[in-house]
Amino acid sequence: MARALLGHVGTVGNANQHALAHEVMRLRRRVAELEAEIATLREQHTETLELELHLAGSPEPALA
Structure with a gap:
């Protein structure tokens, strides 16, 4: 069961990494x-x- 939980947490973390990578790409484009x-x-x-x-x-009269 511990392995199943770790696998599940790893999957969620992976999704977060993809979202973070997408956000970083978007921000880099905006900065450019x-x-x-x-x-x-x-x-x-x-x-x-x-x-x-x-x-x-250009020369102009001082008191025009």
Whole structure:
């Protein structure tokens, strides 16, 4: 009977491991999506910042 109980517990543990592995895969995919979004936003922010710096460097009258 002890072997039967250990086998049953092992099966439940195995199911938990599969669920955990699936969750880890899902989270890794989500992290990759978020990292790609951050890279895109940084690129857009850099382009905007460069444009603002370029415009700030253009000569304008101080008292317009």
